[in-house]
Amino acid sequence: MDTKRRRHYLDALGLESWQSRGAGKAAQAAPLAASASMAAPAAAAPLAPAEAAHPAPAAAAAHAVPKDWDGLKAAVAGCLHCKLCKTRTNTVFGVGHPAAPLMVIGEGPGADEDAQGEPFVGRAGKLLDEMLRAIGRSRRAQEPAQSVFIANVVKCRPPGNRDPEPDEVQACRPYLDQQIRLVRPHLIVALGRVAAQRLLATDAPLSKLRGPLYEYGPEHTPVLVTYHPAYLLRSPGEKAKSWTDLKRVHQLLRAGT
Ligand code: SF4
Numbered sequence: 001m002d003t004k005r006r007r008h009y010l011d012a013l014g015l016e017s018w019q020s021r022g023a024g025k026a027a028q029a030a031p032l033a034a035s036a037s038m039a040a041p042a043a044a045a046p047l048a049p050a051e052a053a054h055p056a057p058a059a060a061a062a063h064a065v066p067k068d069w070d071g072l073k074a075a076v077a078g079c080l081h082c083k084l085c086k087t088r089t090n091t092v093f094g095v096g097h098p099a100a101p102l103m104v105i106g107e108g109p110g111a112d113e114d115a116q117g118e119p120f121v122g123r124a125g126k127l128l129d130e131m132l133r134a135i136g137r138s139r140r141a142q143e144p145a146q147s148v149f150i151a152n153v154v155k156c157r158p159p160g161n162r163d164p165e166p167d168e169v170q171a172c173r174p175y176l177d178q179q180i181r182l183v184r185p186h187l188i189v190a191l192g193r194v195a196a197q198r199l200l201a202t203d204a205p206l207s208k209l210r211g212p213l214y215e216y217g218p219e220h221t222p223v224l225v226t227y228h229p230a231y232l233l234r235s236p237g238e239k240a241k242s243w244t245d246l247k248r249v250h251q252l253l254r255a256g257t
Contacts, residue, residue, distance in 0.1 A: 082171035084156035090117035097147030103185035192228025
């Protein structure tokens, strides 16, 4: 990761000001110096047991979905398979290159996303874009190598921004699974507790899920869990950990994970 990109991301996260509060100059330099190097990820974290990272088979078999990208898009746009169809303004299929090596998955659309039909817009989306830019990725990139595909576990907004309910996740799962099958990412990044728990079929807290590499689906796609950008906006104390995760994403992609 070049210095400019790193600087850009650290600025976006406000890490400099976060580090400068209440510490002497020597103490401030250490975390930045450490983050400047592309250190090895926390020593080859093992893949979690496959059974812990796969959705229940019933969820994936809930309803058939088109196998091609355009058909899938059209099916989502007209979907009535769960109660979220009654309250949505727009479905939010996802955005990015359909052959991106990196797929980022959040929990579900919020109010801005519902209004615009695109995932991760608004403040959290802006921060996500800065994070992705720091590792040379963009949702608008034309070249797969610089691209990312961004999606959510559910494609319609849960009212009041509540967590998506199990039956909604189950109903929407075939769309997400087919997106993963078609994109064939080298790495999936699950953003936040809800996305991670729904993807990995676990109730474990984010603090436990963050760290290991998991695998998802029959393709055994590696999955890394990190913080949701909306959480980072609310909890600046976690920004340095997010930076560590991002460096790891960059390294895994460079290694062709
Ligand atoms: S959330 Fe998914 S399953 Fe439910 S209506 Fe929307 S697209 Fe269909």
